[in-house]
Amino acid sequence: MAKRIAVIPGDGIGPEVIAAGMRILERLNDARGLGLEFVHFGWNADQYLRTGISMPPGAMDDIRNNYAAVYLGAFGDPRVPDMKHAADILLGMRFQLDLYVNYRPVKLLHDALCPLKGKNRQHVDFVIFRENTEGAYVGMGGNFKKGTAEEIAVQEDVSTRKGVERIIRYAFEFAKARGRKSVCMSDKNNVMRFGGDLWLRTFKEVARGYPEIEHFHMFVDALTMQMVRAPEMFDVIVTNNMFGDIVTDLGAALQGGLGMAASGNIHPGRVSLFEPIHGSAPKYAGKDVSNPIGAILTAGMMLEYLGHSAEAAMIERAVVGAIEAGETTKDIGGNVGTKAAGEAVLQRLNLKA
Ligand code: IPM
Numbered sequence: 001m002a003k004r005i006a007v008i009p010g011d012g013i014g015p016e017v018i019a020a021g022m023r024i025l026e027r028l029n030d031a032r033g034l035g036l037e038f039v040h041f042g043w044n045a046d047q048y049l050r051t052g053i054s055m056p057p058g059a060m061d062d063i064r065n066n067y068a069a070v071y072l073g074a075f076g077d078p079r080v081p082d083m084k085h086a087a088d089i090l091l092g093m094r095f096q097l098d099l100y101v102n103y104r105p106v107k108l109l110h111d112a113l114c115p116l117k118g119k120n121r122q123h124v125d126f127v128i129f130r131e132n133t134e135g136a137y138v139g140m141g142g143n144f145k146k147g148t149a150e151e152i153a154v155q156e157d158v159s160t161r162k163g164v165e166r167i168i169r170y171a172f173e174f175a176k177a178r179g180r181k182s183v184c185m186s187d188k189n190n191v192m193r194f195g196g197d198l199w200l201r202t203f204k205e206v207a208r209g210y211p212e213i214e215h216f217h218m219f220v221d222a223l224t225m226q227m228v229r230a231p232e233m234f235d236v237i238v239t240n241n242m243f244g245d246i247v248t249d250l251g252a253a254l255q256g257g258l259g260m261a262a263s264g265n266i267h268p269g270r271v272s273l274f275e276p277i278h279g280s281a282p283k284y285a286g287k288d289v290s291n292p293i294g295a296i297l298t299a300g301m302m303l304e305y306l307g308h309s310a311e312a313a314m315i316e317r318a319v320v321g322a323i324e325a326g327e328t329t330k331d332i333g334g335n336v337g338t339k340a341a342g343e344a345v346l347q348r349l350n351l352k353a
């Protein structure tokens, strides 16, 4: 039976970069008999503004029950300042599908793309696991005396033993499976004593089950410094939702910029969601200037999740080839548009027409 993939291009540059990724996915699907069936969904700001509906009733259950993966572009539109549709759709899927692992590799594919002095591919190759279902993203809190001089705002940062343990365990399992040397847990437990205490205790307990893997803790402010100063000290980093959001943008910069970075929102064994890290970049939308590589590598990550690691490796090699040939968008030094940059990767898959 075909595995169904929900394709949600979203807003801004989402449709362009997803189109580039889809060209590659469809060709691989045909040429290599992957047995995938792609179903497109037009949920985005336009549709939300027109109909008032972000995601139709029943859609979440449909995705949960009938799909193997979701391939998503980006959400965000200046006409929806409260990001209601993005919260419903993207954060909605992360929470309601319980996609607790946000997997964000930081892998430099070409030395020329490294922004750090004296560093190359050997120095920038680690992964960040961001907890994806709790923390500051739960939306707990409120305002009191709103709009007055005495206004109070409370925004909670929620950690549960179950949530913390499963993401930390996933990080160690990943390190073990991939032969990675160490796991670094990063937080701010010198200030956030309660949540930090839970994270640190859990980290130490879980680490005991993996004596062959080194483990260390680093405050997140120090982590940002070390990611720039000595990225080679990291193999696997695990952190909470908000810190993970922040440090993975830095991680993207280490790979050549936001246009290069891929991510997976995963619940092992269940439908999982794959999206480039970059946002919708409304001012570049429709201009054929956005880098499609983040979306293309994301397609590769999705194939790997679906058990097609050979094809994922083919995609990465083809991306490296396109970068070496300079057939890329301007942000990483080339001079072609989104479409041509996508085709440059497609050609290098060396599939028969
Ligand atoms: C990300 C994004 C999202 C996040 C936004 C769009 C809600 O920045 O995926 O990193 O904060 O998680």
Ligand code: MN
Binding pocket: 245, 246, 249
């Ligand atoms: Mn982010």
